Amino acid sequence: MFDQLMWNLVRSSWILHTNCNKRRVASIAALLSSVLHPLLFNDESMHQKDNAPGPLKWFIENLIEEGTRSPRTIRLAALHLTGLWLSNPRIIKFYLKELKLLSLYGSVAFDEDFEGELADNNDARLEVSLLARSPDPELTEAFINTELYARVSVAVLFYKLADLACMVGSPNEDTNCIAALDSGRSFLLELLDSAKYALYVMYLAC
Known part of the structure; x- marks a missing residue:
């Protein structure tokens, strides 16, 4: 019963989001903080159940895909998700593909409207403040207005996870330390596989 309620929630929320003509900071942040709530995020069945994607996994997959066309969405998603992943490292194993996509996303474009909304809109500031705490607030402040933020957020996430992993054996x-170590290894292997595939394609093209 609860699973079906969650599926209804994420699908209805997604329909509402995709039917908004303008991607406002306040509405995106409100969507993220309400659907990807910390009390739901730490439940593994929300991400995978019976070898099938759970409701939050489905939502995040769509969010990242839509973010390729909406820099503002990907930026706020990276802010919120990296905070959630750092708090729940055992959940990272379900999102290696999404982390890889975030780590490769970005340009040096600057979003003046984004900064303006945060400065002038009380709702935007409030909703962004409700998102998961950034692993590194200083870097967030420096890069949040740029499309490099997704890459930076993933790098900071794994830097912080490395600190946790170093406590294994101490x-x-x-359990978070062990999960941090395992997720770091898995993500590194994912990146290495991608690099090997890219080299193979280059070899075939020669």
Whole structure:
């Protein structure tokens, strides 16, 4: 029953989002903080169940795909998701593909409207403040207005996860430390596989 309610929620929320003509900061941030709530995000069944995508996995896949056409969406998604992943490293294993896409996304374009909305719109500032806390607030402030932010956020995420992984084998070790180590290894292998594939394509083209 709860699973079906969640599916109804994410699908209805997605329809509402895609039917908005203008991607406003406040509306995107409100969508992210309400659907991708921390109390739901730490439930593995929301991401995968019976070897099939769960409702949050479906939502995030669509969010990242739509973000390729909406820099503002991808930027706010990266802000919120990296904060959630850092708090729940055992969930990262479901999102290696999405992390790779985020790590490759970006340009040096500057979004003046984004900065203007945050400066002039109280709703925008409030909704952004409700998103998951950035792993590095200083870098967020420096890059949030640029399309490089998605890449930067992934780099910072794994830098912070490395700190957790370093505690494996120490008295402070916990399940998050082990999950951080495993997710770091898995993501590195994902990147290496992509690099090998790219080299293979280049070889065939020669």
